[in-house]
Amino acid sequence: MTELRDAHGRQIDYLRMSVTDRCDFRCVYCMAEDMTFLPRQQVLGLEELERIARIFVGLGVKKIRLTGGEPLVRQGIVGLCERIAALPGLRELVMTTNGSQLVKLAAPLARAGVRRLNISLDSLDAAKFHAITRTGQLQQVLDGIEAARDAGFQRIKLNAVVMKGRNAEEVANLVDFAIAGGLDLSFIEEMPLGDVGRSRGESFCSSDEVKALIAERHTLIDSAEQSGGPARYVRLPEHPQTRIGFISPHSHNFCATCNRVRLTVEGRLLLCLGHENAIDLRALLRRHPTSDQPAIDAIHAALQRKPLRHEFSSGGEVQVLRFMNVSGG
Secondary structure: OOOOEOOOOOEOOEEEEEOOOOOOOOOOOOOOOOOOOOOHHHOOOHHHHHHHHHHHHHOOOOEEEEEOOOHHHOOOHHHHHHHHHOOOOOOEEEEEEOOOOHHHHHHHHHHHOEEEEEEEOOOOOHHHHHHHHOOOOHHHHHHHHHHHHHHOOOEEEEEEEEEOOOOHHHHHHHHHHHHHHOOEEEEEEOOOEOOOOOOOHHHEOOHHHHHHHHHOOOOOEEEOOOOOOOOEEEEOOOOOOOEEEEEOOOOOOOHHHOOEEEEOOOOEEEOOOOOOOEEEHHHHHHHOOOOOHHHHHHHHHHHOOOOOOOOOOOOOOOOEOOOHHHHOO
8 A cells, every 4th residue: 555645745654543532630731620521422442443553554654652531541442452563564552641550551551562651740749740630649650650660661751741830840850750760751842732721821831941951950962863753852971771852842843754643532533733624534434334445545635635834832822622632642
């Protein structure tokens, strides 16, 4: 089959698949405190998720990331991972999780073929962690991180969304925590998706500001290495086992090298996180249960409309109405 390229010549070899919009946390940057989730009949079934993964791998996708919501609250997730990981041609299956379920699921996920984990950790202070997640317990996630280390994943990366007035003062402590555990760590600028009940502009903290905070304690060396996603990395020469990444949708636009598309849990293929243009793969799959060709044709056609870049600003206004948990975190 023909490989996936958009109208700007970018090869698409990375698919982020949301397996649920539900989550056991209510993080302040991801969703509103009182959320209405999708009716179950609107959510892709496990067989449909596997079918879409198979289609994309057949089109040259080498990396699939399972996201949510929180992917580990989806019933049958370990079996789904095992089937996707076994697809011929897939280089790696990875997952983003809040870590709450890893004590019981880290080892089964590793056995199923998940190669790497990204685990959200926005604070090392239990009270602040609970305030940011609204429902989360810090120790539960710390125990989950330890379980993931014991399970033997090829790489574990922590993700922290940095917000002034909430956790920006913890940047150095988060770096020290990652170093102590031999983990990677990425700092993320908050994205303006969904009305979360507050102005994001007041709390915006740029990657350059975060980098300056780290430089007060550590020597930083820019690195050209890539993880297949949007992060720019630096190395700490005193601690070579840890990479520090920066994901900067506002201050350092990464669209020129975009290699990915996102599948929402209701089957919408999002061509860009910062735009609403999408195609309804769920409808095509259900209309053509025995043929993948209509979906393949629609994917190729849709990629010709993939935008050159998003247009996020740091002013705080909502620029895309869907929440991050719907987009696939």
